[in-house]
Amino acid sequence: MANLLSVQQLDKSFGNRRVLHGVNFEVAAGHIVALVGPNGAGKSTIMKAVLGLIPTDGGHLTIDSQPVSITSHQALAHVGALIEYPGIYPFLTGKQHLELFADKENRDTNMTQIVEALGMTSYIDHKAKQYSLGMKQKLGIAQALVNHPKLVILDEPMNGLDPQAVKDLRDYIRKMADQGTSFLISSHILSELEKLADDVLILNHGKIVQQSSMGELVASGGTSYVITTADDASAKTALMAAGLQLVPAEKIMIRQQNEKTLNQVLQTLVNANIEITDVVKVQHDLEESFLDMVNTPTTKEDK
């Protein structure tokens, strides 16, 4: 699929502090891309650069093949964004905020659709100064999505949202992506991103240390089994004697080598007359991959 957003060799420094080092990545049309990284890794800086809000020191940014910079904003006509925290005019109602930014074409339909999708109907006519943190967050997201943009950039969109609102938002983002909208989303709630994103970018110290599909990332971490027995010490001895490699841990943990691994383990334990009390399958998830990646002293180069 064609790339909607392309970021090439992006560099950015604040004074003497270099924040981004030759960042490269692409966002395909209709894809949801998760941008994850520890605090201060440069996620918001990348998003601001893509939106032409800050000058960059080098690199090339394009949206739909049109260049973007602090002085070149034409390509941003079909982009919606929420960066850091929602900007709210306290003297306007939620509906007036949407009226202010909604395009003329299908204005009422678009507004009604997003208000209903995010469950904002009951308070959309109230002044925004009465809104809670979560209500403001939803309004910020609604402003980003109301015009059905081609590209949406959301920085920590789940901040302050209750579980129902998180689900509503996830469903709506998925629906828009299925209709062709691309998303670049950062969040610290990795379990939510894992449910939502097609691709993952892991950013650390201003560099992309991993760029892959969510499926590849999870699969690359592999599957392990944690086994509990009536006599773990004897079980470990029996398994090692059978030539099976244990993950160094207090519990009995075995990484799956092939599809027969579990069968071999169970057979060995049964043959050794050791009572098996529990078997748990552990999938390496985004959170673990992320922690592995950012805690590795020498990080992988960009793909």
Next chain:
Amino acid sequence: MGTLIKQELYKLTHKKGTWIAIGIMVVLQIIPALVQKADSEFFQLSSLISNDYLGGGLYLFIMIASAASIIAMEFQYGTIKQLLYRQYYRSQVFISKLIVIFMQLVVLKVISTIMTFTLTALLFPSFDWDQKIEGSQTLLQLYFLGMGGNVLVTVFLLSVVILIATLLKTNAAAITSGFIGYFVSMAASSVLLLLINKWHWLRFNPFSMLMTSSQIISPDMSQATLMSTPLMITLTFVYTILFTFIAYFSFRKRSV
């Protein structure tokens, strides 16, 4: 650009303060008019009318507050990012704000002027607008001449307020600077004139331009300001444009 101006007008007209300020201005015109009607010795009628029944002067302070907030509120409410990430150039965003400020200034001036003529026609129907005040000029001519000078100085002062609001990003700082700057300059104008008399080059300093409106009405002031009225008008324009450009360059370069 049209969309940006509409959006700025939408924000301005949906602020309660915009309408309350107009209401207060009109009421503060009506009260002195009624007082004068009850006691014709209370004010000098021609002076009261020339000054838009006092309340009309409030427009300057409304405009200082409005000019400061049209820029600074975007930073304070965190709305600046969504204002700037769209397809428009920063210059268009900035100019749309200047245009809306100017539109508000014109509307306030028109309202206060209509009120002045209406109150005069209703309460003092025999008032003679054609009376000669200074030399050959009629009161009506002087009224509009004063209005022109007043608008010019207000626009100059607003350029300073917009500059401060852009640099400091806070409403309060810009409004306070505007008010204090205005009052201090007014209070210190005699001191300034003394200083100009001593060091002639001081006459070109920006604070002198706050006296442009007075000199337009009383051209004799040129002996004290050491500048001709056309020169003062030109310099007031030049400073206004200069401050506005500095404000724009600061706005354009700012990372948000």
